[in-house]
Amino acid sequence: MSEAKGLIKSHTVKKYWMGATGLFLCLFLVGHLAGNLQLFLDGYEGRLQFNEYAVFMTTNPAVKILSYVTYFSILFHAVDGLVITINNRKARPEGYAYSKPSANSLWSSRNMGILGTVIFVYILVHMQNFWYEYKFGETPYMMSEDGQSPMLLDGSSVNGGMIENGEVVKAGESLGPAMRDLYAIVIESFQEPILVAFYVLGMIAIAFHLIHGFQSGFQSLGLKNRKYGPMIDKLGYAFAIVVPLLFAVIPVYLFLVK
Amino acid sequence: MSADKAINITLKVWRQKNADAKGALETYKLDGVSTSSSFLEMMDQLNEQLINEGGSPVQFDHDCREGICGSCNMYINGQPHGPASLNTTCQLHMRSFKDGDTIYVEPWRAKAFPVIKDLVVDRSAFDRIQQAGGFVSVNTSGNTQDANAIPIEKDNADMAFDAATCIGCGACVAACKNASASLFVAAKVSQYALLPQGQVEAKDRVLNMVKQAQKEGFGPCSNTGACEVECPKGISLENIARMNREYLAASLSK
Numbered sequence: 001m002s003e004a005k006g007l008i009k010s011h012t013v014k015k016y017w018m019g020a021t022g023l024f025l026c027l028f029l030v031g032h033l034a035g036n037l038q039l040f041l042d043g044y045e046g047r048l049q050f051n052e053y054a055v056f057m058t059t060n061p062a063v064k065i066l067s068y069v070t071y072f073s074i075l076f077h078a079v080d081g082l083v084i085t086i087n088n089r090k091a092r093p094e095g096y097a098y099s100k101p102s103a104n105s106l107w108s109s110r111n112m113g114i115l116g117t118v119i120f121v122y123i124l125v126h127m128q129n130f131w132y133e134y135k136f137g138e139t140p141y142m143m144s145e146d147g148q149s150p151m152l153l154d155g156s157s158v159n160g161g162m163i164e165n166g167e168v169v170k171a172g173e174s175l176g177p178a179m180r181d182l183y184a185i186v187i188e189s190f191q192e193p194i195l196v197a198f199y200v201l202g203m204i205a206i207a208f209h210l211i212h213g214f215q216s217g218f219q220s221l222g223l224k225n226r227k228y229g230p231m232i233d234k235l236g237y238a239f240a241i242v243v244p245l246l247f248a249v250i251p252v253y254l255f256l257v258k
Numbered sequence: 259m260s261a262d263k264a265i266n267i268t269l270k271v272w273r274q275k276n277a278d279a280k281g282a283l284e285t286y287k288l289d290g291v292s293t294s295s296s297f298l299e300m301m302d303q304l305n306e307q308l309i310n311e312g313g314s315p316v317q318f319d320h321d322c323r324e325g326i327c328g329s330c331n332m333y334i335n336g337q338p339h340g341p342a343s344l345n346t347t348c349q350l351h352m353r354s355f356k357d358g359d360t361i362y363v364e365p366w367r368a369k370a371f372p373v374i375k376d377l378v379v380d381r382s383a384f385d386r387i388q389q390a391g392g393f394v395s396v397n398t399s400g401n402t403q404d405a406n407a408i409p410i411e412k413d414n415a416d417m418a419f420d421a422a423t424c425i426g427c428g429a430c431v432a433a434c435k436n437a438s439a440s441l442f443v444a445a446k447v448s449q450y451a452l453l454p455q456g457q458v459e460a461k462d463r464v465l466n467m468v469k470q471a472q473k474e475g476f477g478p479c480s481n482t483g484a485c486e487v488e489c490p491k492g493i494s495l496e497n498i499a500r501m502n503r504e505y506l507a508a509s510l511s512k
Contacts, residue, residue, distance in 0.1 A: 011438075011478035012468055012505050084478050088436035091369050091477025097270070097283055098362040100336025101435065104487035109480065110435050216481040219495065222503030226496055 011087060017080050019220035021073040022213050028070050029206075029243050036250050039186060044145045047183045048155065051142045054134065054182040055153045078120055085113040108208040109216075115209040122202035129189055134182050142179040151179040190254040203248035210240035264290045265357040269304060271316055272364045274373050277380075281373065283362070293353040297340065298323060298330060300352050301363075317376040323348040325490060328425030331432070332377055333364040338429035338488045346427060346490045366428050368437035369475040383474035384426050384442060390470035391463035392446040394455050408454050418452035421445040423491040430485035430493075436477030441485040443471050444497035451504055461508035468505055 007013050035057065038050045057063055101110055108115065133139055141150055144157035150168045151157045152175060161170040168178045190196055214236030218224045224232055266289045274281025288307065291300050298320050305315035321329040330347040334340035340350040355361060363377065371379040396402070422445070430441035447464050450456025456463070479498060486495045 007509055009472075010468070010509075011472055012502060013509070015478060015502070016506065084480075088477050088480065091437040091475060092367050092435075093369055094367055096333060096336065096364055096367055097272075098336050098364070099333075101484065103337050103341075104433055104484040105435075105482035109482035112480065212481070219481045219499050220479075220502060222499050222501075222506055224496065224499040229496060229499075 011084070014080055014084055014087075015220040018077065018084065019217035021077040021080070023217040023221075024069070024073050025077065026210070026214060026217075026239065028073070029247075033243055033246055036247065039183075039250055039254065047181070048142070050183045050186075051179055051181055052155050055155075055179060058134070059153065074120075074123065078116065081113060081116050106212065109212040112209065112212055115205050118205040119202065119209055122198075122205065125198065126202070129195070130182065130185065133185055134180060137185075139180040139182065140184050142181040142183075152176050153179055155179070187254055187258045190251045190258070193255065196251045196255045199251045200248045203244040206247075207240050207244040210244070211237065214239050262292055262294045264292055265352065265355065265359075267291055267300075267355060267358070268360040270360060270362045271304075271377070272373075273316065273376055274365075275375065277372055277374055281376075283364075291352050293351070293355075295352050296323070296348055297332070297334065297350040297352065298348045317374075317378050319378050320348060325349045326425060328427035331366050331379065331381075331428055333362075333366060333432055335362050338366070338432040339427075339490055343487070344490055344492055346425075346429075349490070366432040368428075368431050370437065370439070371428060371431060379428075381426075381428055383471075383476070384428065384439070386474065387439065387443060387467050387470045388426075388446060391459065391466040392450075394450060395459060405455075410453060414452045418449050421448035421452070421493065421497055424449075424489075424493055425491060427490060429488045429490060431476060433484040433488035434477065434480075435482060435484065436480055437475075438479045438485075439471045439474070439476035440479035440498050440501070441489060441493055441495070443467050444501035445493045447501045447504060448497040451500060460504065461512045464501060464504040465508050465512065468501070 035053055038046070038053055040046075041049055057067075141163055143149065144151060149157040149159050150161045150163045152168055158168050158170055158175060161168045161175065163169070163178045164174075166177055167174045168176060190199075215224070215233050218232045218236075266287070269286045269288055270283045271286060272281055273284045286304060286308075288300070288304050291303060295303070298318075301316060301318060308315050319329045319331055321327040323330075325346045325348060328346070330339075332339070332347045334347065334350070339345055339347045340354065342350055342354055365371075365373050365377045366379050366381075368379075370383040371381055374380050424442060424445035426442060428442070431437050431439050434440075447467060450463060451460055481495070481498075483495055486493065
Protein backbone atom coordinates (compact mmCIF):
# COMPACT_ATOMS: atom_id res chain seq x y z
CA MET A 1 0.00 0.00 0.00
CA SER A 2 2.73 2.43 0.94
CA GLU A 3 4.55 1.44 -2.25
CA ALA A 4 1.45 2.31 -4.28
CA LYS A 5 1.22 5.65 -2.51
CA GLY A 6 4.87 6.21 -3.27
CA LEU A 7 4.20 5.60 -6.94
CA ILE A 8 1.45 8.20 -7.04
CA LYS A 9 3.77 10.72 -5.42
CA SER A 10 6.76 9.76 -7.56
CA HIS A 11 8.17 12.52 -9.78
CA THR A 12 9.02 9.89 -12.37
CA VAL A 13 5.49 8.48 -12.49
CA LYS A 14 4.06 12.00 -12.85
CA LYS A 15 6.34 12.44 -15.84
CA TYR A 16 5.12 9.16 -17.37
CA TRP A 17 1.57 10.53 -17.25
CA MET A 18 2.77 13.84 -18.65
CA GLY A 19 4.45 12.08 -21.54
CA ALA A 20 1.61 9.65 -22.22
CA THR A 21 -1.15 12.27 -22.19
CA GLY A 22 1.03 14.71 -24.15
CA LEU A 23 1.79 12.21 -26.89
CA PHE A 24 -1.88 11.21 -27.04
CA LEU A 25 -2.73 14.89 -27.51
CA CYS A 26 -0.21 15.01 -30.38
CA LEU A 27 -2.30 12.31 -32.08
CA PHE A 28 -5.42 14.33 -31.33
CA LEU A 29 -3.83 17.35 -33.02
CA VAL A 30 -3.31 15.32 -36.21
CA GLY A 31 -6.95 14.23 -36.23
CA HIS A 32 -8.19 17.75 -35.48
CA LEU A 33 -5.99 19.17 -38.23
CA ALA A 34 -7.29 16.67 -40.78
CA GLY A 35 -10.82 17.85 -39.97
CA ASN A 36 -9.90 21.54 -40.15
CA LEU A 37 -8.22 21.20 -43.52
CA GLN A 38 -11.69 20.56 -44.96
CA LEU A 39 -12.26 24.32 -44.51
CA PHE A 40 -10.11 24.78 -47.60
CA LEU A 41 -12.83 23.04 -49.67
CA ASP A 42 -14.77 25.55 -51.72
CA GLY A 43 -18.41 26.18 -52.52
CA TYR A 44 -21.55 24.47 -51.30
CA GLU A 45 -19.91 21.04 -51.49
CA GLY A 46 -17.21 22.18 -49.08
CA ARG A 47 -19.74 23.70 -46.70
CA LEU A 48 -21.84 20.52 -46.74
CA GLN A 49 -18.83 18.25 -46.22
CA PHE A 50 -17.59 20.31 -43.27
CA ASN A 51 -21.02 20.39 -41.63
CA GLU A 52 -21.51 16.66 -42.17
CA TYR A 53 -18.10 16.16 -40.59
CA ALA A 54 -19.25 18.27 -37.61
CA VAL A 55 -22.31 16.00 -37.27
CA PHE A 56 -20.08 12.92 -37.39
CA MET A 57 -17.76 14.36 -34.74
CA THR A 58 -20.63 15.10 -32.37
CA THR A 59 -22.72 11.96 -32.82
CA ASN A 60 -20.43 9.01 -33.57
CA PRO A 61 -20.07 6.87 -30.42
CA ALA A 62 -16.41 6.00 -31.07
CA VAL A 63 -15.62 9.69 -31.53
CA LYS A 64 -17.50 10.42 -28.33
CA ILE A 65 -15.31 8.00 -26.36
CA LEU A 66 -12.20 9.48 -27.96
CA SER A 67 -13.37 12.99 -27.12
CA TYR A 68 -13.80 12.05 -23.46
CA VAL A 69 -10.29 10.58 -23.45
CA THR A 70 -9.10 13.85 -25.00
CA TYR A 71 -10.85 16.03 -22.39
CA PHE A 72 -9.41 13.83 -19.68
CA SER A 73 -5.93 14.05 -21.20
CA ILE A 74 -6.05 17.84 -21.44
CA LEU A 75 -7.23 18.26 -17.86
CA PHE A 76 -4.88 15.61 -16.46
CA HIS A 77 -1.95 17.06 -18.43
CA ALA A 78 -2.76 20.52 -17.04
CA VAL A 79 -3.20 19.46 -13.42
CA ASP A 80 -0.21 17.08 -13.50
CA GLY A 81 1.84 19.88 -15.08
CA LEU A 82 0.81 22.28 -12.35
CA VAL A 83 1.81 19.81 -9.61
CA ILE A 84 5.14 19.14 -11.34
CA THR A 85 5.81 22.87 -11.69
CA ILE A 86 5.19 23.36 -7.97
CA ASN A 87 7.59 20.49 -7.20
CA ASN A 88 10.14 21.98 -9.62
CA ARG A 89 10.11 25.25 -7.71
CA LYS A 90 10.32 23.57 -4.30
CA ALA A 91 13.62 21.91 -5.16
CA ARG A 92 15.46 25.24 -5.29
CA PRO A 93 14.16 27.57 -2.59
CA GLU A 94 17.06 30.01 -2.99
CA GLY A 95 18.02 30.88 -6.54
CA TYR A 96 21.20 32.16 -8.13
CA ALA A 97 22.09 35.85 -8.16
CA TYR A 98 23.39 35.44 -11.68
CA SER A 99 22.32 32.59 -13.93
CA LYS A 100 22.77 32.00 -17.64
CA PRO A 101 20.34 29.20 -18.52
CA SER A 102 20.42 30.05 -22.24
CA ALA A 103 23.93 28.58 -22.28
CA ASN A 104 22.62 25.07 -21.72
CA SER A 105 18.93 24.81 -22.59
CA LEU A 106 16.14 26.12 -24.80
CA TRP A 107 13.72 28.79 -23.64
CA SER A 108 10.79 26.56 -24.58
CA SER A 109 12.16 23.70 -22.47
CA ARG A 110 12.37 25.94 -19.43
CA ASN A 111 8.96 27.55 -19.83
CA MET A 112 6.58 24.67 -20.50
CA GLY A 113 4.37 25.78 -17.62
CA ILE A 114 3.90 29.27 -19.04
CA LEU A 115 3.36 27.91 -22.55
CA GLY A 116 0.91 25.36 -21.18
CA THR A 117 -1.05 28.08 -19.38
CA VAL A 118 -1.29 30.13 -22.58
CA ILE A 119 -2.47 27.02 -24.44
CA PHE A 120 -5.04 26.26 -21.73
CA VAL A 121 -6.51 29.76 -22.04
CA TYR A 122 -6.46 29.34 -25.81
CA ILE A 123 -8.39 26.05 -25.54
CA LEU A 124 -11.05 27.66 -23.32
CA VAL A 125 -11.58 30.54 -25.76
CA HIS A 126 -11.55 28.14 -28.69
CA MET A 127 -14.18 25.88 -27.06
CA GLN A 128 -16.35 28.93 -26.36
CA ASN A 129 -15.96 30.12 -29.98
CA PHE A 130 -17.05 26.93 -31.69
CA TRP A 131 -17.86 24.01 -29.42
CA TYR A 132 -20.18 26.01 -27.14
CA GLU A 133 -21.66 27.97 -30.05
CA TYR A 134 -22.37 24.76 -31.99
CA LYS A 135 -23.88 22.92 -29.02
CA PHE A 136 -25.70 25.66 -27.16
CA GLY A 137 -25.39 28.89 -29.17
CA GLU A 138 -27.38 30.53 -31.91
CA THR A 139 -25.79 28.59 -34.75
CA PRO A 140 -27.65 29.02 -38.06
CA TYR A 141 -29.08 25.96 -39.79
CA MET A 142 -27.71 24.31 -42.88
CA MET A 143 -29.99 24.64 -45.88
CA SER A 144 -30.14 22.84 -49.22
CA GLU A 145 -28.18 24.35 -52.09
CA ASP A 146 -31.13 26.43 -53.31
CA GLY A 147 -31.49 27.81 -49.80
CA GLN A 148 -35.12 26.60 -49.46
CA SER A 149 -35.12 23.37 -47.50
CA PRO A 150 -33.72 22.48 -44.07
CA MET A 151 -31.49 19.42 -43.79
CA LEU A 152 -31.37 16.41 -41.53
CA LEU A 153 -28.19 15.16 -39.85
CA ASP A 154 -27.66 12.54 -42.57
CA GLY A 155 -27.36 15.33 -45.15
CA SER A 156 -30.77 14.82 -46.83
CA SER A 157 -32.83 17.93 -47.44
CA VAL A 158 -36.51 18.05 -46.55
CA ASN A 159 -38.54 19.77 -49.21
CA GLY A 160 -41.17 21.99 -47.64
CA GLY A 161 -39.85 21.30 -44.14
CA MET A 162 -39.64 23.84 -41.32
CA ILE A 163 -37.30 24.12 -38.36
CA GLU A 164 -38.84 24.23 -34.91
CA ASN A 165 -36.71 24.06 -31.75
CA GLY A 166 -33.84 22.57 -33.70
CA GLU A 167 -35.97 19.85 -35.27
CA VAL A 168 -36.99 19.51 -38.90
CA VAL A 169 -40.78 19.45 -39.00
CA LYS A 170 -42.90 18.61 -42.00
CA ALA A 171 -46.66 18.49 -41.92
CA GLY A 172 -46.67 18.74 -38.14
CA GLU A 173 -44.41 15.71 -37.79
CA SER A 174 -40.83 15.88 -36.48
CA LEU A 175 -38.32 14.15 -38.73
CA GLY A 176 -35.29 14.56 -36.42
CA PRO A 177 -32.70 17.19 -35.49
CA ALA A 178 -31.75 19.72 -38.15
CA MET A 179 -28.17 20.02 -39.39
CA ARG A 180 -26.46 23.17 -38.16
CA ASP A 181 -24.13 25.34 -40.18
CA LEU A 182 -20.88 25.36 -38.22
CA TYR A 183 -19.07 26.35 -41.39
CA ALA A 184 -20.92 29.70 -41.37
CA ILE A 185 -19.86 30.34 -37.75
CA VAL A 186 -16.23 29.58 -38.56
CA ILE A 187 -16.16 31.86 -41.59
CA GLU A 188 -17.92 34.64 -39.69
CA SER A 189 -15.63 34.35 -36.65
CA PHE A 190 -12.48 34.68 -38.69
CA GLN A 191 -13.54 37.95 -40.27
CA GLU A 192 -12.44 39.45 -36.94
CA PRO A 193 -8.70 40.30 -37.17
CA ILE A 194 -8.20 40.17 -33.39
CA LEU A 195 -9.52 36.61 -33.24
CA VAL A 196 -7.31 35.61 -36.19
CA ALA A 197 -4.29 37.06 -34.37
CA PHE A 198 -5.31 35.25 -31.18
CA TYR A 199 -5.49 31.93 -33.00
CA VAL A 200 -2.12 32.47 -34.66
CA LEU A 201 -0.59 33.32 -31.27
CA GLY A 202 -2.17 30.21 -29.79
CA MET A 203 -0.52 28.13 -32.50
CA ILE A 204 2.85 29.77 -31.87
CA ALA A 205 2.52 28.77 -28.21
CA ILE A 206 1.65 25.21 -29.27
CA ALA A 207 4.65 25.14 -31.63
CA PHE A 208 7.07 26.07 -28.83
CA HIS A 209 5.31 23.67 -26.45
CA LEU A 210 5.77 20.87 -28.99
CA ILE A 211 9.41 21.67 -29.75
CA HIS A 212 10.15 20.57 -26.21
CA GLY A 213 7.17 18.36 -25.50
CA PHE A 214 7.27 15.90 -28.37
CA GLN A 215 10.77 14.55 -27.72
CA SER A 216 10.41 15.06 -23.97
CA GLY A 217 7.40 12.72 -23.91
CA PHE A 218 9.47 9.97 -25.48
CA GLN A 219 12.36 10.70 -23.10
CA SER A 220 10.15 10.57 -20.00
CA LEU A 221 8.67 7.25 -21.05
CA GLY A 222 12.15 5.89 -21.62
CA LEU A 223 11.57 5.47 -25.34
CA LYS A 224 14.61 7.39 -26.51
CA ASN A 225 17.90 5.69 -27.09
CA ARG A 226 21.03 6.03 -29.17
CA LYS A 227 19.39 4.47 -32.21
CA TYR A 228 16.01 6.23 -32.33
CA GLY A 229 16.72 9.34 -30.24
CA PRO A 230 18.03 11.53 -33.06
CA MET A 231 15.13 10.48 -35.28
CA ILE A 232 12.59 11.34 -32.56
CA ASP A 233 14.25 14.76 -32.12
CA LYS A 234 13.99 15.52 -35.84
CA LEU A 235 10.45 14.21 -36.07
CA GLY A 236 9.52 16.36 -33.05
CA TYR A 237 10.91 19.50 -34.66
CA ALA A 238 9.10 18.77 -37.92
CA PHE A 239 5.85 18.05 -36.04
CA ALA A 240 6.21 21.21 -33.93
CA ILE A 241 6.58 23.36 -37.02
CA VAL A 242 4.30 21.73 -39.60
CA VAL A 243 1.20 20.98 -37.49
CA PRO A 244 0.75 24.41 -35.82
CA LEU A 245 1.65 26.12 -39.10
CA LEU A 246 -1.11 24.30 -40.98
CA PHE A 247 -3.55 25.05 -38.15
CA ALA A 248 -2.58 28.76 -38.22
CA VAL A 249 -2.85 29.09 -41.99
CA ILE A 250 -6.59 28.27 -41.87
CA PRO A 251 -7.87 31.38 -39.98
CA VAL A 252 -5.52 33.60 -41.98
CA TYR A 253 -6.79 32.07 -45.23
CA LEU A 254 -10.42 32.43 -44.19
CA PHE A 255 -9.81 36.06 -43.17
CA LEU A 256 -8.13 36.95 -46.45
CA VAL A 257 -10.21 34.91 -48.90
CA LYS A 258 -13.75 34.45 -47.60
CA MET B 259 49.24 28.18 -26.14
CA SER B 260 48.47 31.78 -25.35
CA ALA B 261 51.21 33.80 -23.73
CA ASP B 262 50.99 34.20 -19.99
CA LYS B 263 49.65 37.58 -18.99
CA ALA B 264 48.18 39.15 -15.92
CA ILE B 265 44.61 40.42 -15.73
CA ASN B 266 42.71 42.45 -13.18
CA ILE B 267 39.27 41.19 -12.25
CA THR B 268 36.34 41.97 -9.99
CA LEU B 269 34.85 39.05 -8.09
CA LYS B 270 31.37 38.81 -6.65
CA VAL B 271 31.59 35.91 -4.25
CA TRP B 272 28.83 34.40 -2.10
CA ARG B 273 29.79 34.74 1.55
CA GLN B 274 27.79 32.98 4.20
CA LYS B 275 29.03 32.49 7.73
CA ASN B 276 27.27 29.19 8.42
CA ALA B 277 24.26 27.11 7.42
CA ASP B 278 21.84 29.27 9.37
CA ALA B 279 23.29 32.68 8.54
CA LYS B 280 21.95 34.84 5.79
CA GLY B 281 24.52 35.13 3.04
CA ALA B 282 25.26 37.84 0.49
CA LEU B 283 27.48 38.53 -2.48
CA GLU B 284 30.69 40.37 -1.55
CA THR B 285 32.73 42.27 -4.10
CA TYR B 286 36.51 41.87 -4.25
CA LYS B 287 39.09 43.39 -6.59
CA LEU B 288 41.90 41.07 -7.53
CA ASP B 289 44.86 42.37 -9.54
CA GLY B 290 47.62 40.54 -11.33
CA VAL B 291 45.90 37.23 -11.94
CA SER B 292 47.93 35.06 -14.30
CA THR B 293 45.84 33.81 -17.23
CA SER B 294 47.71 30.52 -16.88
CA SER B 295 46.44 29.95 -13.37
CA SER B 296 43.46 27.73 -12.75
CA PHE B 297 40.27 29.11 -11.28
CA LEU B 298 41.09 27.55 -7.93
CA GLU B 299 44.60 29.06 -7.96
CA MET B 300 42.93 32.40 -8.53
CA MET B 301 40.69 31.68 -5.53
CA ASP B 302 43.83 30.83 -3.51
CA GLN B 303 45.27 34.18 -4.56
CA LEU B 304 42.07 35.91 -3.43
CA ASN B 305 42.24 34.10 -0.08
CA GLU B 306 45.86 35.12 0.42
CA GLN B 307 44.85 38.71 -0.22
CA LEU B 308 41.94 38.38 2.21
CA ILE B 309 44.17 36.87 4.92
CA ASN B 310 46.79 39.60 4.44
CA GLU B 311 44.05 42.19 4.83
CA GLY B 312 42.94 40.47 8.03
CA GLY B 313 39.70 39.07 6.57
CA SER B 314 38.46 35.53 6.55
CA PRO B 315 39.27 33.43 3.49
CA VAL B 316 36.51 32.13 1.19
CA GLN B 317 35.73 28.51 1.97
CA PHE B 318 35.45 26.22 -1.02
CA ASP B 319 35.67 22.50 -1.67
CA HIS B 320 38.61 21.09 -3.61
CA ASP B 321 40.79 18.05 -3.55
CA CYS B 322 42.54 16.51 -6.55
CA ARG B 323 42.62 19.63 -8.74
CA GLU B 324 42.71 17.48 -11.86
CA GLY B 325 39.05 16.91 -12.62
CA ILE B 326 38.68 13.47 -11.06
CA CYS B 327 37.45 13.83 -7.50
CA GLY B 328 34.33 15.92 -8.12
CA SER B 329 34.95 18.10 -5.07
CA CYS B 330 35.18 21.55 -6.59
CA ASN B 331 31.79 23.01 -7.20
CA MET B 332 31.36 26.64 -8.10
CA TYR B 333 28.62 28.31 -10.07
CA ILE B 334 30.68 30.72 -12.13
CA ASN B 335 29.09 33.49 -14.18
CA GLY B 336 25.78 31.72 -14.34
CA GLN B 337 27.06 28.24 -15.18
CA PRO B 338 28.27 25.30 -13.11
CA HIS B 339 32.06 24.99 -13.44
CA GLY B 340 32.07 28.20 -15.48
CA PRO B 341 31.89 29.01 -19.16
CA ALA B 342 34.11 26.28 -20.65
CA SER B 343 32.63 22.86 -21.39
CA LEU B 344 33.60 19.35 -20.25
CA ASN B 345 35.62 20.68 -17.35
CA THR B 346 35.43 21.00 -13.60
CA THR B 347 36.12 24.27 -11.78
CA CYS B 348 39.72 23.21 -11.10
CA GLN B 349 40.23 22.62 -14.83
CA LEU B 350 38.92 26.06 -15.73
CA HIS B 351 41.71 28.49 -16.54
CA MET B 352 41.78 32.23 -16.10
CA ARG B 353 42.52 32.54 -19.82
CA SER B 354 38.76 32.04 -20.22
CA PHE B 355 38.34 35.56 -18.80
CA LYS B 356 39.36 39.02 -19.94
CA ASP B 357 41.00 41.91 -18.17
CA GLY B 358 38.38 43.94 -16.32
CA ASP B 359 35.81 41.10 -16.19
CA THR B 360 33.37 40.79 -13.32
CA ILE B 361 33.02 37.17 -12.25
CA TYR B 362 30.14 35.86 -10.14
CA VAL B 363 31.00 32.91 -7.92
CA GLU B 364 28.12 31.18 -6.16
CA PRO B 365 27.56 27.83 -4.46
CA TRP B 366 25.36 25.10 -5.98
CA ARG B 367 21.76 25.99 -5.24
CA ALA B 368 19.43 23.15 -4.31
CA LYS B 369 17.21 22.29 -1.37
CA ALA B 370 19.08 18.99 -1.15
CA PHE B 371 22.50 20.75 -1.16
CA PRO B 372 22.30 23.19 1.77
CA VAL B 373 25.12 25.72 2.05
CA ILE B 374 27.45 24.98 4.96
CA LYS B 375 29.70 28.00 4.56
CA ASP B 376 30.50 30.36 1.67
CA LEU B 377 30.81 28.15 -1.42
CA VAL B 378 30.74 24.83 0.42
CA VAL B 379 27.52 22.84 0.21
CA ASP B 380 26.57 19.60 1.91
CA ARG B 381 26.46 16.96 -0.82
CA SER B 382 25.91 13.97 1.43
CA ALA B 383 22.52 13.55 -0.29
CA PHE B 384 24.47 12.01 -3.18
CA ASP B 385 26.10 9.54 -0.78
CA ARG B 386 22.72 8.48 0.55
CA ILE B 387 21.39 7.97 -2.99
CA GLN B 388 24.43 5.83 -3.74
CA GLN B 389 23.91 3.86 -0.53
CA ALA B 390 20.28 3.22 -1.52
CA GLY B 391 21.39 0.90 -4.32
CA GLY B 392 24.43 2.10 -6.24
CA PHE B 393 26.44 -1.06 -5.65
CA VAL B 394 26.59 -4.75 -6.42
CA SER B 395 26.41 -7.08 -3.44
CA VAL B 396 29.14 -9.68 -3.60
CA ASN B 397 29.58 -12.51 -1.18
CA THR B 398 33.36 -12.66 -0.89
CA SER B 399 33.77 -16.23 0.16
CA GLY B 400 37.44 -16.26 -0.60
CA ASN B 401 37.23 -17.54 -4.15
CA THR B 402 36.16 -14.43 -6.02
CA GLN B 403 35.58 -15.01 -9.70
CA ASP B 404 37.63 -13.24 -12.32
CA ALA B 405 35.39 -10.41 -13.62
CA ASN B 406 36.51 -11.11 -17.17
CA ALA B 407 35.06 -14.62 -17.01
CA ILE B 408 31.65 -13.16 -17.94
CA PRO B 409 31.52 -12.02 -21.58
CA ILE B 410 30.11 -8.51 -22.03
CA GLU B 411 29.12 -6.92 -25.31
CA LYS B 412 31.58 -4.18 -26.23
CA ASP B 413 28.89 -1.50 -26.78
CA ASN B 414 27.33 -2.17 -23.39
CA ALA B 415 30.70 -2.22 -21.68
CA ASP B 416 31.53 1.15 -23.26
CA MET B 417 28.20 2.70 -22.30
CA ALA B 418 28.54 1.39 -18.75
CA PHE B 419 32.01 2.86 -18.57
CA ASP B 420 30.81 6.21 -19.91
CA ALA B 421 28.12 6.27 -17.21
CA ALA B 422 30.69 5.29 -14.59
CA THR B 423 32.84 8.33 -15.40
CA CYS B 424 30.38 10.40 -13.31
CA ILE B 425 32.40 12.00 -10.53
CA GLY B 426 29.34 13.04 -8.51
CA CYS B 427 30.24 16.73 -8.56
CA GLY B 428 26.62 17.86 -8.64
CA ALA B 429 26.89 20.16 -11.67
CA CYS B 430 23.78 18.46 -13.11
CA VAL B 431 21.79 19.50 -10.05
CA ALA B 432 23.27 23.00 -10.11
CA ALA B 433 22.45 23.47 -13.79
CA CYS B 434 18.94 22.04 -13.65
CA LYS B 435 16.17 24.59 -13.25
CA ASN B 436 14.47 22.06 -10.95
CA ALA B 437 17.63 21.05 -9.08
CA SER B 438 16.96 17.51 -10.27
CA ALA B 439 19.54 14.80 -9.66
CA SER B 440 18.28 12.72 -12.60
CA LEU B 441 21.55 12.66 -14.53
CA PHE B 442 23.54 11.59 -11.47
CA VAL B 443 21.04 8.88 -10.49
CA ALA B 444 20.72 7.75 -14.11
CA ALA B 445 24.49 7.42 -14.47
CA LYS B 446 24.70 5.34 -11.31
CA VAL B 447 21.74 3.17 -12.37
CA SER B 448 23.08 2.74 -15.90
CA GLN B 449 26.60 1.73 -15.01
CA TYR B 450 25.13 -1.43 -13.44
CA ALA B 451 22.04 -1.88 -15.63
CA LEU B 452 24.27 -2.38 -18.66
CA LEU B 453 26.38 -5.10 -17.06
CA PRO B 454 25.42 -8.69 -16.23
CA GLN B 455 26.70 -8.28 -12.67
CA GLY B 456 24.13 -5.53 -12.11
CA GLN B 457 21.10 -7.53 -13.21
CA VAL B 458 20.39 -9.36 -9.96
CA GLU B 459 19.61 -6.21 -7.99
CA ALA B 460 18.53 -4.06 -10.95
CA LYS B 461 14.89 -3.58 -9.94
CA ASP B 462 15.52 -2.73 -6.32
CA ARG B 463 18.40 -0.51 -7.32
CA VAL B 464 16.43 1.77 -9.64
CA LEU B 465 13.37 1.90 -7.37
CA ASN B 466 15.37 2.70 -4.26
CA MET B 467 17.77 5.19 -5.79
CA VAL B 468 15.03 7.16 -7.55
CA LYS B 469 12.98 7.15 -4.37
CA GLN B 470 15.93 8.33 -2.30
CA ALA B 471 16.67 11.20 -4.72
CA GLN B 472 13.12 12.46 -4.34
CA LYS B 473 13.27 12.03 -0.57
CA GLU B 474 16.41 14.18 -0.46
CA GLY B 475 14.47 17.00 -2.11
CA PHE B 476 15.84 16.92 -5.65
CA GLY B 477 13.27 18.04 -8.20
CA PRO B 478 11.59 16.27 -11.12
CA CYS B 479 13.33 16.00 -14.50
CA SER B 480 12.05 18.42 -17.14
CA ASN B 481 14.29 17.02 -19.90
CA THR B 482 15.75 20.44 -20.66
CA GLY B 483 19.15 18.85 -21.24
CA ALA B 484 21.02 21.49 -19.22
CA CYS B 485 22.70 18.78 -17.12
CA GLU B 486 24.21 17.03 -20.14
CA VAL B 487 25.63 20.31 -21.43
CA GLU B 488 27.18 21.25 -18.09
CA CYS B 489 28.38 17.79 -17.02
CA PRO B 490 32.18 17.84 -16.86
CA LYS B 491 32.20 14.21 -18.00
CA GLY B 492 29.62 14.60 -20.76
CA ILE B 493 27.25 12.00 -19.30
CA SER B 494 24.49 11.51 -21.86
CA LEU B 495 20.76 12.08 -21.43
CA GLU B 496 20.21 8.59 -22.81
CA ASN B 497 21.07 7.40 -19.31
CA ILE B 498 17.99 9.23 -18.00
CA ALA B 499 15.84 7.52 -20.64
CA ARG B 500 17.33 4.20 -19.55
CA MET B 501 16.59 4.98 -15.90
CA ASN B 502 12.99 5.89 -16.78
CA ARG B 503 12.70 2.64 -18.73
CA GLU B 504 14.15 0.62 -15.86
CA TYR B 505 11.96 2.36 -13.31
CA LEU B 506 8.80 1.72 -15.34
CA ALA B 507 9.61 -1.97 -15.79
CA ALA B 508 10.60 -2.33 -12.13
CA SER B 509 7.54 -0.56 -10.74
CA LEU B 510 5.21 -2.68 -12.88
CA SER B 511 6.72 -5.93 -11.68
CA LYS B 512 7.93 -5.22 -8.17
